[in-house]
Amino acid sequence: MSTKVSMTVNGRKVSADVEPRTLLVQYLREHLGLTGTHVGCDTTQCGCCAIHLNGEAVKSCTILAVQCEGADVVTIEGLASPDGELHPMQKAFWEHHGLQCGFCTPGMVMVACDIARRKPDADEATIRHGLEGNICRCTGYQHIVEAVHSGIQAMNQGKR
Amino acid sequence: MDSFGEKFGVGQPVRRKEDQRLLKGGGKYTDDVNVPGQAHLAFVRAGVAHARIKGIDASAALEAPGVLAVYSGKDLETDGVGTVMTDAALKNLAGEIMFRTHRLALPTDKVRYAGEPVAVVVAETAYQARDAAEMVLVDYDELPPIVTAAQALAKDAAAIHDEQPDNICLHWENSTSDAYDAAAKTAHKIVSIKLINNRVIPVPMEPKCCLADMDTKSGRMTVYAPFQGGRRVQGALSEMLFGGDGTKVRHVSDNTGGGFGTRSKIYPEIIAIAYAAKKLGRAVKWSGDRSETMVSDLHGRDQVNEAEIALDPNGKILGYKIINYVNIGAWVTENGARLPVDGGGRIVGGVYDIPVLYYSCKAVMTNTVPTDTYRGAGRPEANYLIDRLVEKAAHVMGIDSRELRRRNYITKFPYKTQMGLTIDIGDFPKCQDEACKAIGWDGFGARRKESEKRGKLRGIGLTSFIEGAGGRPEETMRLRFEKDGTLSVICGTFSHGQGHATVYSQILHDKLGIPFDDVNLIQGDTDTAPEGAAGTFGSRSSQMGGMAIIRAADIIIDKGKKIAGHLLQAPPTEVEFTEGQFKARAGSVSVTEIAKAAHDPAKLPEGMPPGLDETYLYKRASRDDMNFPNGCHACEVEVDPDTGGITIVDFAAADDCGVVLNPLIVHGQVHGGVAQGIGQALTEYLVYDEETGQLLTGTFMDYGMPRAEHFPDMKAVFVPTPSTNNELGVKGAGEAGCCGAPTALVHAVLDALRPLGVAEIDMPLTPNRVWHTIQSARVKGAA
Numbered sequence: 001m002s003t004k005v006s007m008t009v010n011g012r013k014v015s016a017d018v019e020p021r022t023l024l025v026q027y028l029r030e031h032l033g034l035t036g037t038h039v040g041c042d043t044t045q046c047g048c049c050a051i052h053l054n055g056e057a058v059k060s061c062t063i064l065a066v067q068c069e070g071a072d073v074v075t076i077e078g079l080a081s082p083d084g085e086l087h088p089m090q091k092a093f094w095e096h097h098g099l100q101c102g103f104c105t106p107g108m109v110m111v112a113c114d115i116a117r118r119k120p121d122a123d124e125a126t127i128r129h130g131l132e133g134n135i136c137r138c139t140g141y142q143h144i145v146e147a148v149h150s151g152i153q154a155m156n157q158g159k160r
Numbered sequence: 161m162d163s164f165g166e167k168f169g170v171g172q173p174v175r176r177k178e179d180q181r182l183l184k185g186g187g188k189y190t191d192d193v194n195v196p197g198q199a200h201l202a203f204v205r206a207g208v209a210h211a212r213i214k215g216i217d218a219s220a221a222l223e224a225p226g227v228l229a230v231y232s233g234k235d236l237e238t239d240g241v242g243t244v245m246t247d248a249a250l251k252n253l254a255g256e257i258m259f260r261t262h263r264l265a266l267p268t269d270k271v272r273y274a275g276e277p278v279a280v281v282v283a284e285t286a287y288q289a290r291d292a293a294e295m296v297l298v299d300y301d302e303l304p305p306i307v308t309a310a311q312a313l314a315k316d317a318a319a320i321h322d323e324q325p326d327n328i329c330l331h332w333e334n335s336t337s338d339a340y341d342a343a344a345k346t347a348h349k350i351v352s353i354k355l356i357n358n359r360v361i362p363v364p365m366e367p368k369c370c371l372a373d374m375d376t377k378s379g380r381m382t383v384y385a386p387f388q389g390g391r392r393v394q395g396a397l398s399e400m401l402f403g404g405d406g407t408k409v410r411h412v413s414d415n416t417g418g419g420f421g422t423r424s425k426i427y428p429e430i431i432a433i434a435y436a437a438k439k440l441g442r443a444v445k446w447s448g449d450r451s452e453t454m455v456s457d458l459h460g461r462d463q464v465n466e467a468e469i470a471l472d473p474n475g476k477i478l479g480y481k482i483i484n485y486v487n488i489g490a491w492v493t494e495n496g497a498r499l500p501v502d503g504g505g506r507i508v509g510g511v512y513d514i515p516v517l518y519y520s521c522k523a524v525m526t527n528t529v530p531t532d533t534y535r536g537a538g539r540p541e542a543n544y545l546i547d548r549l550v551e552k553a554a555h556v557m558g559i560d561s562r563e564l565r566r567r568n569y570i571t572k573f574p575y576k577t578q579m580g581l582t583i584d585i586g587d588f589p590k591c592q593d594e595a596c597k598a599i600g601w602d603g604f605g606a607r608r609k610e611s612e613k614r615g616k617l618r619g620i621g622l623t624s625f626i627e628g629a630g631g632r633p634e635e636t637m638r639l640r641f642e643k644d645g646t647l648s649v650i651c652g653t654f655s656h657g658q659g660h661a662t663v664y665s666q667i668l669h670d671k672l673g674i675p676f677d678d679v680n681l682i683q684g685d686t687d688t689a690p691e692g693a694a695g696t697f698g699s700r701s702s703q704m705g706g707m708a709i710i711r712a713a714d715i716i717i718d719k720g721k722k723i724a725g726h727l728l729q730a731p732p733t734e735v736e737f738t739e740g741q742f743k744a745r746a747g748s749v750s751v752t753e754i755a756k757a758a759h760d761p762a763k764l765p766e767g768m769p770p771g772l773d774e775t776y777l778y779k780r781a782s783r784d785d786m787n788f789p790n791g792c793h794a795c796e797v798e799v800d801p802d803t804g805g806i807t808i809v810d811f812a813a814a815d816d817c818g819v820v821l822n823p824l825i826v827h828g829q830v831h832g833g834v835a836q837g838i839g840q841a842l843t844e845y846l847v848y849d850e851e852t853g854q855l856l857t858g859t860f861m862d863y864g865m866p867r868a869e870h871f872p873d874m875k876a877v878f879v880p881t882p883s884t885n886n887e888l889g890v891k892g893a894g895e896a897g898c899c900g901a902p903t904a905l906v907h908a909v910l911d912a913l914r915p916l917g918v919a920e921i922d923m924p925l926t927p928n929r930v931w932h933t934i935q936s937a938r939v940k941g942a943a
Contacts, residue, residue: 019287035192036185038417040365041450045860048365076185090183094175097824100832101657102182103189103365103417124873131868135860137365137418138657139828140835140897141868 010078027065047134050107057114076106092151100138168676173824188414198443202289206271209853211300226288233268258330265431272490275455305853340518343479347470359462366417368448372437389695416656421533460534479516489530497523504538506628517578598812621907629892630786631698637708641755652693653705673740699892708778791815793900804931818891833897839866841902
């Protein structure tokens with residue numbers, strides 16, 4: 001049994017027949033080949049799979065593809081400019097060494113952008129609280145927090 | 161090029177060249193790899209912890225849609241698949257070799273831990289494989305489960321392995337206890353302690369995953385799997401499935417999402433998947449989820465330590481006695497029994513001058529996931545134990561703990577330890593000073609008073625620690641000049657987050673004058689890796705990879721001088737090499753030009769083989785000839801006595817990682833290590849139910865992974881004393897953090913709770929445990 005689902009992903013209209021139990025993250029990874037969105041756990045804890053759904057950060061492992069009918073989805077692949085220039089948040093992660101193995105990074109960056117949207121004046125404590133749904137095992141979070149702080153400032157200054 | 165070395169050389173905080181791709185979602189982790197026609201595999205795992213297997217009924221699963229095959233241990237046995245046995249061969253004092261298991265990937269006789277793989281189902285889709293796996297019926301004859309070392313050693317305990325009825329894999333001792341007993345007799349004070357070093361799990365963020373692609377035409381298999389050194393996969397699978405023919409197995413991992421030790425070991429799943437792929441003659445993929453990974457990745461720590469130190473009236477340590485019980489789990493894995501002896505044993509006395517040592521270690525088998533290498537691998541446990549004792553001794557003797565440490569620090573180098581290792585260099589008092597300065601130790605009293613006003617308990621604590629880094633004493637690296645003028649570093653090491661592409665480029669930029677951007681890293685494929693490739697573990701890559709590169713570059717410079725001399729009509733002895741240029745009186749020529757000339761017979765001296773590429777096998781004199789990262793960590797906490805909740809207010813790390821190749825990256829390593837150490841001390845605990853043997857903390861819902869909010873803004877400073885054991889002067893930075901952080905945190909919390917009469921506490925310091933400790937102390941205080 002399969003169901004048809006249509007949505008916009010990174011500005012492109014896509015549709016497919018999927019099993020109803022298909023999670024959004026499986027649809028992104030397995031049907032669209034957008035493997036930048038990762039799966040790090042099975043209990044909605046780690047945040048590796050975070051994407052933007054209609055402008056808000058959402059864990060794509062905890063929503064079915066069929067629930068996203070007509071939605072606007074942005075994944076990590078859709079964040080940089082078409083010419084390849086990094087989004088200010090991605091650039092901040094690079095400048096502050098906010099990633100090591102890189103597995104949690106796409107989810108971190110997507111959630112960081114959401115923090116910037118919701119809390120443009122976020123301080124360190126706000127950022128740390130805002131990242132509570134994202135687990136990183138490599139960095140001890142310190143450089144990530146610095147990166148998010150710097151990335152928010154760059155976004156506030158409209159660098160992009 | 162930048163003005164030479166200023167921007168991209170050794171010691172500069174160069175931003176990583178590997179990041180652009182990872183930041184855009186372009187990383188290629190194993191689950192991102194798919195090949196046409198791949199089948200999917202799901203595991204049938206033991207639902208019980210200890211049972212004899214009476215039978216396996218796969219008939220319903222075989223009828224299920226899309227199912228291609230169901231395999232169990234009997235199939236592996238029939239097809240002659242080999243078993244895994246550790247190469248560790250430690251002996252007890254009587255000279256008897258430790259008990260070693262021969263593990264078949266899927267067991268035929270018994271299951272020995274909850275979650276152990278028992279059978280595999282292969283189907284056309286992942287859903288079909290999972291659905292059918294639930295239809296496989298395993299008939300068990302249950303046995304009583306054993307999950308702690310104490311249970312395993314009880315007189316009437318069931319045997320995990322019938323061949324070893326006492327469940328003891330190894331009872332190792334460094335000597336008899338006579339010398340210690342004599343020292344203890346003369347002592348002014350004996351201070352003893354009993355500690356539990358809690359079982360934790362490494363948790364690379366990438367769950368376990370494997371794709372085995374069998375090419376029936378060539379008879380060759382390509383195995384994609386996250387791994388810290390692909391030659392091990394190649395070696396093990398070729399032994400077990402291809403009669404030892406290494407050319408039949410290729411391992412590939414473009415990106416590996418963290419390793420922390422556990423991803424350096426052969427595990428049963430990878431063998432079963434490769435077996436299925438070979439048997440079916442097609443590609444077979446398994447994407448493990450986190451819950452499976454929690455019972456598949458090897459666990460870490462899990463020791464019970466009973467120890468004491470004997471002290472003279474001035475607080476100088478006269479001797480140290482350790483009785484260590486290590487829960488190594490259900491199978492004797494590569495390092496399970498070895499790491500408390502060879503890993504932690506390396507530095508068992510920590511940074512302290514210990515004239516007499518008695519160390520007894522019992523490695524005990526239980527019905528749990530095997531424990532093995534996890535970041536630090538025995539050294540965090542050893543440091544925790546000795547420093548908890550030293551801290552306790554300071555309080556027992558009424559001496560400031562900073563002063564007692566000073567009286568016992570090793571200050572004369574080289575220093576030969578009781579375990580026979582020689583620590584080449586360090587400055588432990590200076591590390592302590594720097595850590596105390598960074599955390600503002602002297603101003604603590606005022607901060608404590610301020611906390612008291614708000615009804616909070618404030619504490620400060622420190623710890624000094626030492627590591628032994630370098631791991632396997634050989635590594636091979638290859639430098640290859642490409643036609644476009646770039647230089648490829650073809651690695652034996654394997655970066656899975658450490659930033660080797662950047663750091664090796666810095667080294668080569670300095671050494672050969674190649675522009676930073678023109679150095680490329682090639683790794684993660686056994687088809688291209690040098691023959692002697694080992695991998696990355698044991699904080700080894702800075703020294704082992706770095707030194708192999710340096711030596712290879714030295715040979716290149718030497719040969720380059722001969723070619724340059726030939727071209728510039730000067731004797732090689734008159735050719736100088738600086739900043740990428742070979743210079744003689746008649747002119748100069750760059751290293752990349754020499755690399756091109758090296759392929760033109762007209763430009764080579766007679767008798768010289770063409771090419772400038774070089775492969776170098778770097779060897780340390782022995783396994784013991786390692787480097788010794790060390791440091792002092794200080795921690796300040798605030799405890800809420802009403803909830804038991806801990807806030808880490810401040811954390812300062814003064815680390816001696818030797819020469820720092822890239823401070824940005826080394827800080828990242830320190831932060832990460834500290835965070836894992838804090839995790840163990842604060843929230844992480846793999847809890848097994850003693851009655852059923854079930855893992856109660858098998859997901860991120862119940863296993864306490866540390867989050868950003870658990871940490872303050874850490875202060876990390878370097879106190880480098882260059883290692884004398886390698887010309888780079890480097891010391892491995894990867895594992896030091898978790899050797900110090902847990903102890904610093906526990907000492908800070910004990911400092912906060914001491915006014916209530918609390919003297920001891922075990923990790924993890926969850927609010928529940930802290931609150932109960934406070935309540936017990938209050939009850940005792942009132943009595």
